Amino acid sequence: MADAEGVKHRQGDSPIEVRFRGGGFAPRSRRWVGVAVFVVLIALIQWGTETGWISALTLPKPTDVLATFGQLWESGLLFKHLQPSLTRLVIGAALGASTGIAIGVLIGLFSYVRAGLVPLVAAIFPIPKIALLPLFVIWFGIDEGSKYALIAFGTFTPTVVATYGAVDNVDRSLIRMGQSFGLSWSSIVRKIVLPGAMPGILSGLRISLAIAIILLVAAEMLGAEYGIGAYILEAGSLYDLERLFAGVVILSLLGVLVSAIIGLIERRLLGWRI
Amino acid sequence: MDIRLDAISHHYGATEVLRNISLDIPAGEIVCLVGPSGCGKSTLLRFIGGLERPESGRVLQLGTPPEGSLNPLTFVFQDFALLPWRTVKGNISLVLEDHGIRGARAKAIIDDVLNRTRLADFADALPKQLSGGMKQRVAIARALAVNPAVMLMDEPLSALDAQTRELLLDDLVSLWTRQPFTAVYVTHNLAEAVRLGHTIVVLSRRPGRIREIVSIETPIDQRRAGDPVCQQKHDLLWELMREEARAADEELIDG
Numbered sequence: 305m306a307d308a309e310g311v312k313h314r315q316g317d318s319p320i321e322v323r324f325r326g327g328g329f330a331p332r333s334r335r336w337v338g339v340a341v342f343v344v345l346i347a348l349i350q351w352g353t354e355t356g357w358i359s360a361l362t363l364p365k366p367t368d369v370l371a372t373f374g375q376l377w378e379s380g381l382l383f384k385h386l387q388p389s390l391t392r393l394v395i396g397a398a399l400g401a402s403t404g405i406a407i408g409v410l411i412g413l414f415s416y417v418r419a420g421l422v423p424l425v426a427a428i429f430p431i432p433k434i435a436l437l438p439l440f441v442i443w444f445g446i447d448e449g450s451k452y453a454l455i456a457f458g459t460f461t462p463t464v465v466a467t468y469g470a471v472d473n474v475d476r477s478l479i480r481m482g483q484s485f486g487l488s489w490s491s492i493v494r495k496i497v498l499p500g501a502m503p504g505i506l507s508g509l510r511i512s513l514a515i516a517i518i519l520l521v522a523a524e525m526l527g528a529e530y531g532i533g534a535y536i537l538e539a540g541s542l543y544d545l546e547r548l549f550a551g552v553v554i555l556s557l558l559g560v561l562v563s564a565i566i567g568l569i570e571r572r573l574l575g576w577r578i
Numbered sequence: 579m580d581i582r583l584d585a586i587s588h589h590y591g592a593t594e595v596l597r598n599i600s601l602d603i604p605a606g607e608i609v610c611l612v613g614p615s616g617c618g619k620s621t622l623l624r625f626i627g628g629l630e631r632p633e634s635g636r637v638l639q640l641g642t643p644p645e646g647s648l649n650p651l652t653f654v655f656q657d658f659a660l661l662p663w664r665t666v667k668g669n670i671s672l673v674l675e676d677h678g679i680r681g682a683r684a685k686a687i688i689d690d691v692l693n694r695t696r697l698a699d700f701a702d703a704l705p706k707q708l709s710g711g712m713k714q715r716v717a718i719a720r721a722l723a724v725n726p727a728v729m730l731m732d733e734p735l736s737a738l739d740a741q742t743r744e745l746l747l748d749d750l751v752s753l754w755t756r757q758p759f760t761a762v763y764v765t766h767n768l769a770e771a772v773r774l775g776h777t778i779v780v781l782s783r784r785p786g787r788i789r790e791i792v793s794i795e796t797p798i799d800q801r802r803a804g805d806p807v808c809q810q811k812h813d814l815l816w817e818l819m820r821e822e823a824r825a826a827d828e829e830l831i832d833g
């Protein structure tokens with residue numbers, strides 16, 4: 305179609321407007337699209353379950369899930385579950401991410417540390433951390449210790465990999481500039497390497513923190529009376545789909561929240577990017 | 579403070595880059611380095627600035643740097659090398675902070691160098707908001723802030739368009755006339771060399787040796803386009819460079 309038109313214009317020698325082919329590749333804030341996708345999806349499921357097109361055993365009715373959620377809220381059970389989960393998540397992720405960033409920076413800066421630790425990290429990375437839960441229980445006890453450890457350990461490896469990659473990618477000419485002005489080693493690290501690595505570290509954190517939420521549920525599989533994970537597992541073993549989904553929705557909201565917080569930090573810290 | 583290069587030679591692996599370069603860079607003068615691509619100009623500049631060490635030969639400082647010079651040997655880079663996350667002001671204070679200069683003292687220096695480079699209105703802008711010519715002016719302001727004894731400039735204007743280059747060249751000339759500084763100025767552009775250089779050192783093709791040293795007596799602020807002396811020097815340099823380029827080509831053909 306377009307070709308035929310182009311040919312016609314060329315024969316007629318009339319000017320044709322240059323086809324626009326720029327644009328794109330520059331993410332812009334279009335938040336309503338995300339909301340719209342959720343709304344359409346949920347509306348579709350609601351319609352399906354009400355008409356019986358989706359059987360009650362396949363998916364619960366969104367309105368029922370909402371009602372369960374409301375009960376959770378009113379009975380105060382929501383916060384009883386949310387509070388220990390959030391504590392575990394914050395403490396575990398903070399431990400894992402901060403040691404991960406520290407070790408990652410060290411790997412990025414020192415050849416010996418790199419030679420020593422990169423193979424180790426590569427060896428640890430693919431281990432499903434959930435498989436190590438019994439080990440953590442022995443090491444850190446069945447209480448909170450093992451849960452913090454599991455989340456921290458799971459957050460640690462992706463953070464290390466993202467961080468040393470980010471440090472490697474810092475523009476060498478900027479470091480050279482720092483040296484040429486006689487800046488001290490610590491100034492170069494604090495004022496050039498770390499800010500330069502920040503975009504990579506933050507996008508690594510997005511992934512690490514999502515993994516932390518996944519591991520939160522795994523950690524609460526063992527000996528947790530309260531917690532979103534415990535709630536989901538209990539509902540799952542009873543095939544109580546409404547409660548199961550209410551729990552899953554909480555996890556999703558947690559993911560969205562974490563992602564929004566990182567987005568906020570990025571906007572604050574990385575406004576300098578082109 | 580003068581700089582003396584004493585029989586500098588260097589290899590990168592099997593490639594001989596520089597051979598036996600001896601040169602004096604007198605205080606208060608601009609020495610331009612020209613030569614075919616890959617002859618080792620940038621390498622020589624890194625040796626002078628102490629960013630790398632030559633295999634043999636030495637770079638010597640003669641005399642002490644002037645009182646108050648924070649960073650005697652200061653680079654101006656071709657790609658500006660500004661920290662994108664710091665404002666214009668922040669990029670300049672970066673090089674002062676390590677010397678313990680903060681607050682009012684830093685502000686006085688920053689204001690002074692920004693005025694000298696006509697950037698006073700852009701103190702709070704981020705590098706992404708500046709044009710290429712302005713970025714290079716910020717880099718020059720940053721270099722001036724540490725009160726260098728010798729400025730080492732590696733093709734500082736070659737990333738810029740012809741008009742901006744012309745304007746910045748005028749800026750450099752007026753900076754120098756107001757307060758003569760010492761500089762080693764690497765360039766591909768003979769017009770720049772003839773405009774700025776008290777002496778122009780022509781390097782041969784790789785391995786770089788000193789092929790010829792041309793001096794221009796005309797005071798820098800009196801040089802104009804079409805000035806017969808400058809034109810004659812320009813032609814002389816052009817001839818030398820062309821021979822080198824031709825010889826380099828023939829070498830390639832002969833294998």
Ligand SMILES: Nc1ncnc2c1ncn2[C@@H]1O[C@H](COP(=O)(O)OP(=O)(O)OP(=O)(O)O)[C@@H](O)[C@H]1O
Pocket residue numbers: 590591593595614615616617618619620621622784
């Ligand atoms: N770090 C390095 N390792 C290995 N070889 C290098 C290195 N730096 C430069 N070289 C080589 O040394 C030679 C001289 O390089 P240099 O950058 O000094 O040339 P130049 O005269 O500045 O060239 P141009 O005019 O293109 O900037 C080149 O052949 C280059 O490939």
Ligand SMILES: [Mg+2]
Pocket residue numbers: 619620621732
């Ligand atoms: Mg070069």
